[in-house]
Amino acid sequence: MSCTARAASSGGGTAAPEIAWFSALCDDDYEFLGVPDPTLASSWEHCAQIVAAAERNGFDNVLLPSGYSLGIDATAFAAGIATQTERINLLLAVRMGEMWPPQLARQLATIDHMAAGRLTVNIISSDLPGAPLPSGPRYRRTREYLEVLRTLLDGESVEFDGEFVKVQLDPPRVGTVSGRCPPFYFGGFSEDAKHTAAVAADVFLNWPDTVAGVAATVSEMRERAAAVGRQLTFGLRSHVIVRPTSAEAMAATRRLVSRLDDGAGAAIRARSLDSASVGVQRQAELRSGADADGFAEEGLWTGIGRARSGAGAAIVGDPDEVAAKLRAYQAVGIDAFILSGYPHLAECDLFGRLVLGSIAHQPLWHPM
Template sequence: MTRQLHLNVNILNAGVFGGSWRFPGTDATASYTVEHYTEIARKAEAAKLDAVFLADGPVLDPNIRHRSGNNLEPTTVLARIAAQTERIGLIGTLSSSYNDPADLARRVADLDHLAGGRVGWNVVTTAGPVAARNFGREGEPDHALRYRRAAEFVEQVVATWAARDSFGSPQGRPVVVQAGGSSDGRRLASRVGEVIFSADQDLDHARAFREEIRRGAAEFGRSPEEVVVLPGLSTVVGSTEAEAKQRRELLDEVLPDAYARARLAGQLGFSLDGLDDDEPIPAELLVEPDAAGGSQTFYRVVKDYIDKENPTLRRLLKHLSGGGGHRIVVGTPEQIADDVERWFLAGAADGFNVMPDVLPSGFDHFVEQVVPELQRRGLFRREYAGTTLRDHLGLGLPSVPQGVWERAPLAVAR
């Protein structure tokens, strides 16, 4: 069977770029309406994408003063999308750190039943002191403890789904999605993840990551073909290369500096107050990734770039564009298709979690120009072959994971 490219769209409020909500012609408050999500989902389904993806965090981020954010609970939005679509997959982010496994299992499985077997659960271990304070804690649990809880949490949720004898799903049970960049995350991904998101910038590193996850899956008795690896990909599309570059430059211009600085400070784990735009990040403040708090995945991406380029703060902020560290590709539809094809054929990705620069305009450019080019090359489907998310992803129903982590009551991680 010919290997098939997979594509999701991440509906990240006004777009992945930090200044997307300020981009000309964009409705800065559209992401606070359900129509924003349903309209994009219908376009994604018409283009035969695998799924729509909703990120989330159980917190009102203080950066809301500098950019619009997600404030609609994912399963609520996905239920509305499910009612207005027929085939597109529905992936929602729900925290293992701040939910109850029995309650989450019911909510997600009920949605999967109602949607006709199209749902995936993106497991996250919520990082950051802001979220912790939102739940009455003085600080976030350490990284290893968050992943120990996540592992047992996933095991309980999947076991609950497997034991469910009413309101079943055509795909058996929801797909488990996970982002596994840290050491703990990669282990969890290999054990329970069916779709793995990543944040790689380099093709060789991405290929090694995919091979490691697949090798780890085999060591746990799973088939490597049961794992689909989808790096994040931010796209800036122009009808010409010059037009695409001009669009990227405008996005950099409208990026709120205060937001970009605050976002980077959160990723690095220390304040940037007093650091001039023309100064590099002090090397002595950077710890090794496995010792970092917060999201080790994005910390690793940022640190790798600092180590290689030693950029000034201004250059670093422009490189990231307030988007958090996902790879950005700027160019014509053909150039973006070239990049996607190169990574896919090299074994660095099974597809991509696409993060358009601006929503909805950037996604319109992607589905109207890039997707047809990928179809013309025989890389992407023209029609759905099935009706469920597992059908789209080419995934069967794996065995229920057991003994995922060292046994420990969930109460230990609370």
């Protein structure tokens, strides 16, 4: 891994993982799943409160997602929140194709300075509205963008003549605080996405799955990266519902979906740009194979996916059960967790109070 300060994991469970939260910039916050609440709509004020809570509770990083046509702009938000935080890393989602790579590199370097070196980057490869591309060329574009971005953010000159990017530039005057490219977090489960991750990403993000399913993905991606002379670190993006007792956690799952109309949930899933992806199909498989209460296995509840595209399951239980589930994922190779819950502000405080203090954790990225 060329960017992150921590070495790539060889087996999992040997180092304290990164534990991150999620700020709902893309209109994804509910008290009752699938029931819009104007007080939870994406806004500068609401999303900034979530980031402040994540920092106050001691999370290592916070994902700032990009919904393109949903919610507020992630890059502009990252620039603003960078000056209002002191410790927490910022995981900014950027969609390949939206911004010309040299300009994107300049934006990222500038925000990194505003954040005193705390910027990390989540790479998104979904279609641009009005400009769809088949999977093959879309991921080829992503790989070209990542090569140019990494070169520029490493402070080097670039001469690139590709299918989507043709550019020749001297080293940029403004680089990151560390002088190195921040780590690229990346998720995707199609063949094109997995190849892109193996050759160009630093942290491969899994979506919720059984422990065995995550173990299989980690093993596969470790082999793919090794075949091209690289190593990957592995993360898991999941929701979480933790309560003082197991019974209270189960009651919280039922309450969350108690007002959900399945038609409205399907409409919410369909509006996402990744609604037909391989990863989303896997989330649907987990739901279809779950028990009557929606559990794919002990502690993994799939009800979230009834009204959400993308990561569609939650780790559920009392504090000991949730911590044990995280350790089980860590044991099969996960070194970074990006967690969230509904509503995001309240669940951030609950996880921080009930679980986070009992788990050793640390950021993946130490730039200084």
